[in-house]
Amino acid sequence: MHPRNTLNELTGREWIKATKSWLVCDSRRYRRNRDTELHPARYPEELVAEFLSFFTKQGDWVLDPFCGSGATLVACVEDKRRGVGIEISARYAEMAQSRLAKLDDGDKAIVVHGDARAAGDPPTWQEMDGLPVGEDGLPQFDFIMTSPPYFNMLRTSRGGVESTQKRRAKQGLDTDYGDEAGNLEGIHDYEEFVEELGGIFDGCARLLRPSKYMVIVAQNVRVPEGYVRPLAWDLARRVGETLSFQGERIWCQNSKRLGIWGYPTTFVPNYHHHYCLIFRKGQ
Ligand SMILES: C[S@@+](CC[C@H](N)C(=O)[O-])C[C@H]1O[C@@H](n2cnc3c(N)ncnc32)[C@H](O)[C@@H]1O
Numbered sequence: 540m541h542p543r544n545t546l547n548e549l550t551g552r553e554w555i556k557a558t559k560s561w562l563v564c565d566s567r568r569y570r571r572n573r574d575t576e577l578h579p580a581r582y583p584e585e586l587v588a589e590f591l592s593f594f595t596k597q598g599d600w601v602l603d604p605f606c607g608s609g610a611t612l613v614a615c616v617e618d619k620r621r622g623v624g625i626e627i628s629a630r631y632a633e634m635a636q637s638r639l640a641k642l643d644d645g646d647k648a649i650v651v652h653g654d655a656r657a658a659g660d661p662p663t664w665q666e667m668d669g670l671p672v673g674e675d676g677l678p679q680f681d682f683i684m685t686s687p688p689y690f691n692m693l694r695t696s697r698g699g700v701e702s703t704q705k706r707r708a709k710q711g712l713d714t715d716y717g718d719e720a721g722n723l724e725g726i727h728d729y730e731e732f733v734e735e736l737g738g739i740f741d742g743c744a745r746l747l748r749p750s751k752y753m754v755i756v757a758q759n760v761r762v763p764e765g766y767v768r769p770l771a772w773d774l775a776r777r778v779g780e781t782l783s784f785q786g787e788r789i790w791c792q793n794s795k796r797l798g799i800w801g802y803p804t805t806f807v808p809n810y811h812h813h814y815c816l817i818f819r820k821g822q
Pocket residue numbers: 578580581582583604605606607608609610611625626627628631653654655656685686687688689716721722723724
């Protein structure tokens with residue numbers, strides 16, 4: 540390890556490999572996981588591990604304000620980091636908690652059943668054992684990694700008899716995040732949605748130590764009316780007003796089924812990639 544490297548525990552060779560702007564990640568463990576399949580939009584623990592190894596060291600504290608099935612927290616425990624996740628849905632908060640309970644050291648991560656809008660408020664953080672807290676009463680995280688709802692993508696019917704959503708519905712699995720008050724999927728206006736997310740990430744930025752990083756995983760979304768909402772790009776712009784945008788790594792899913800959307804008249808992309816948007820607090 541280079542003596543001036545205070546960010547991570549990588550060798551020079553590992554560091555350079557981790558700067559390639561795309562990565563393929565869709566392991567079998569991710570696709571076939573009975574503990575998490577109820578949740579309709581997860582990312583793989585392997586994806587989190589990739590970013591943890593670059594942006595943190597062992598023992599560092601990591602926040603996921605949209606924790607879902609707990610992938611970030613599971614990866615944190617497996618890689619000897621400390622994690623806190625916020626999740627609005629009681630059933631996903633329980634899912635994350637029960638996954639942690641099965642791990643050795645699962646108590647090194649904490650699930651908060653709550654609203655990410657309150658992430659910047661001191662009361663959210665009262666009585667959280669071991670979490671470093673600054674003079675303003677707010678915790679100090681070393682890294683934030685998360686993936687918010689992709690606007691109302693899961694709620695808009697997307698044609699195709701073999702669509703993932705239709706298959707999930709048939710199997711009795713969730714096709715959206717549910718009806719809890721505060722669920723951001725309930726916002727119908729796109730501009731309002733981007734601004735609401737922007738406000739949440741402003742709050743999260745207050746919890747980040749100076750010079751530390753935040754990674755937001757997001758996708759552009761094609762709406763049924765036939766145009767694309769560039770959510771990933773809009774988030775890069777909006778969050779970039781508060782934190783410094785450092786670029787992206789593109790997470791490619793190479794084993795996902797292709798849907799039949801516009802054939803035989805219209806180009807409709809099969810979106811099998813996500814933007815991992817990388818921001819830094821200061822330079
Ligand atoms: C894309 S999913 C995150 C999935 C997670 N990365 C995983 O791998 O399981 C977004 C999550 O945000 C949650 N959510 C929606 N609105 C929220 C809010 N206001 N506060 C906290 N969580 C919220 C949803 O219930 C959903 O689980």
